[in-house]
Amino acid sequence: MTRVLAGRVASLGFVLWLVTIIAFVLIRLAPGDPSAVMLGSDATPAAVAEFRARYGLDRPIAVQYLAWLGHVVRGDLGNSIYLGRPVTTAILERLPVSLTLTLTAFVIAIVLGITLGLVAAYWHDTWADRAVSAVAALGLSLPSFWLGICLIYLLAVRWPLLPSGGFVEPWRDPPAGLRHLLLPAFALGYLQSGLIARMTRASMLDALRGDFVRTARSKGVGELYVVVKHAFRNAVIPVLTVSGIALAVLFGGAVVIETVFTLPGVGRLLVNAVVRRDYPVVQGTLLLVAAWYVVVNIAVDLLYTLSDPRVRLRTS
Amino acid sequence: MARQTARRWRGLGPAADLALAGLVLLVVFIVAGPWVYPVSPTLVSGSSRLQPPSWEHPLGTDQLGREVLARVMAGGQQSLRVATLTMAFTVVAGSVLGLLAGAVRSLDNLLMRISDAFLALPAVILAIALMAVREPSEGNVVLALVVVYTPRVARVVRGKALLIREMPYVEAAHALGARLSRVARRHILPNATPELIVQATFIFGYAILDEATLSFLGVGPPPPAPSWGNMLAEARYLVRDAFWISFFPGLLIGLAVLAANILGDGLRDRYDPRKGE
Numbered sequence: 001m002t003r004v005l006a007g008r009v010a011s012l013g014f015v016l017w018l019v020t021i022i023a024f025v026l027i028r029l030a031p032g033d034p035s036a037v038m039l040g041s042d043a044t045p046a047a048v049a050e051f052r053a054r055y056g057l058d059r060p061i062a063v064q065y066l067a068w069l070g071h072v073v074r075g076d077l078g079n080s081i082y083l084g085r086p087v088t089t090a091i092l093e094r095l096p097v098s099l100t101l102t103l104t105a106f107v108i109a110i111v112l113g114i115t116l117g118l119v120a121a122y123w124h125d126t127w128a129d130r131a132v133s134a135v136a137a138l139g140l141s142l143p144s145f146w147l148g149i150c151l152i153y154l155l156a157v158r159w160p161l162l163p164s165g166g167f168v169e170p171w172r173d174p175p176a177g178l179r180h181l182l183l184p185a186f187a188l189g190y191l192q193s194g195l196i197a198r199m200t201r202a203s204m205l206d207a208l209r210g211d212f213v214r215t216a217r218s219k220g221v222g223e224l225y226v227v228v229k230h231a232f233r234n235a236v237i238p239v240l241t242v243s244g245i246a247l248a249v250l251f252g253g254a255v256v257i258e259t260v261f262t263l264p265g266v267g268r269l270l271v272n273a274v275v276r277r278d279y280p281v282v283q284g285t286l287l288l289v290a291a292w293y294v295v296v297n298i299a300v301d302l303l304y305t306l307s308d309p310r311v312r313l314r315t316s
Numbered sequence: 317m318a319r320q321t322a323r324r325w326r327g328l329g330p331a332a333d334l335a336l337a338g339l340v341l342l343v344v345f346i347v348a349g350p351w352v353y354p355v356s357p358t359l360v361s362g363s364s365r366l367q368p369p370s371w372e373h374p375l376g377t378d379q380l381g382r383e384v385l386a387r388v389m390a391g392g393q394q395s396l397r398v399a400t401l402t403m404a405f406t407v408v409a410g411s412v413l414g415l416l417a418g419a420v421r422s423l424d425n426l427l428m429r430i431s432d433a434f435l436a437l438p439a440v441i442l443a444i445a446l447m448a449v450r451e452p453s454e455g456n457v458v459l460a461l462v463v464v465y466t467p468r469v470a471r472v473v474r475g476k477a478l479l480i481r482e483m484p485y486v487e488a489a490h491a492l493g494a495r496l497s498r499v500a501r502r503h504i505l506p507n508a509t510p511e512l513i514v515q516a517t518f519i520f521g522y523a524i525l526d527e528a529t530l531s532f533l534g535v536g537p538p539p540p541a542p543s544w545g546n547m548l549a550e551a552r553y554l555v556r557d558a559f560w561i562s563f564f565p566g567l568l569i570g571l572a573v574l575a576a577n578i579l580g581d582g583l584r585d586r587y588d589p590r591k592g593e
Binding site: 137138164259260271293 | 432437444445525532533559574577578
């Protein structure tokens, strides 16, 4: 089993390596030399030559890539052109904000999604089931930024219950931190709960038809216990998979939500970098997002084995 | 031909039929609307700024006195253009790459690993990053979205190609001397068409959502040309005074994407009942 897991880690590491190529090639797609972009069009030829030598742009592209990769694996993502600071520092400063938002949204998505899915499966083909389907379909379609703006209008302007933006570190001031997180995390998490609810419903419908559920009921096991302990435990694997996807996607969705609620996270960093053509920051953020995807996938693989002893990570 | 289609039309279930009707209505509203309501979407009017919806200003006016109704229709045209072009190019590029991967074993591994890497990046993030190296124009938004979604379509076509390739009748076609290109055109592509239609419907919806997201973040086609996304970006600061400016474009994005998603689900259930729950 460890060997299979090692294989998974290796193939995900390979994916990460391919992403470094994408991130590196991306910059070369920019019109002209990076020096033209970074120095401006009125730079002297001497300045351009100096710049090219300093950043190794006069060397063959494969050498440039390897040199860059060498720095990346040591955690050095280069210097931000606009901020004049190491990209790694800039990202690490903003990472706690994005992670807090993503994880809070994830908790909301899971709790909401699984609850809705259980309700829909237990009372399937009733009005409750159809209501859950509608809620899930809306979640998959509404633009998160619009939902965020509507929430701000309703809960911060019309009925001023919650702040409309900004970030307070929850580990410094838990109540205020939570109040600031509630709206953005809900706007982000609700959208992913739809997918989780759909998967929970489908998987639970299968499990509830199982013989072991009938047996448990005929033994007189309480209904809640049957649903949660017997049926859901057997339905959990697909839900885990889709939750893993949700967790990976949420980190990307945080980019947009951070803009709506003016949270100083990695997403703001990326968007500003794109507008300012600050390429090293764009590269660094891409790598971070891909790394997040890889870590989440490995975590999900590990959880499979913990949640269901029958799974011994068959090769996929 | 038309009569035959009409006779065979059995509907896709109430939800998907409604979604299809809604999508058609939305297109009519966006395309024909400006004839019925010929007001310039960029006409600035200092005397009628931030007017709430009324008979005179059906959806209200924005901070420069421009008619929200006119802007919503003009923005919708851009969304439709971007979504339609993205859908068309993605289906073509995805089919070509998918067929190549499915037919040529030596290419298969390489193409699929590359698509793995693309799939490790959320669509929106990749599109945003691509916009960093291109001018923010409508064509480049389409290009970015095509790059983002092509691997997804290619995977679907490849899967189908691998399946069909092993069928006895394809073997027979080979034995009869049919070349690879003929097998791809005559046997694999027709078999993959239902899946392609389903994927195309979803991509149409995603493209509307992603175009709006890029515009909202300020990396889409630049103002003053209105788009649903940049209307929301400008209106975001006016939520306190003029909520209607953000409400209507967002509502239309939501409705368009919702209709495309429901239609896609309906089509999938029709073509492959096993995949729908």
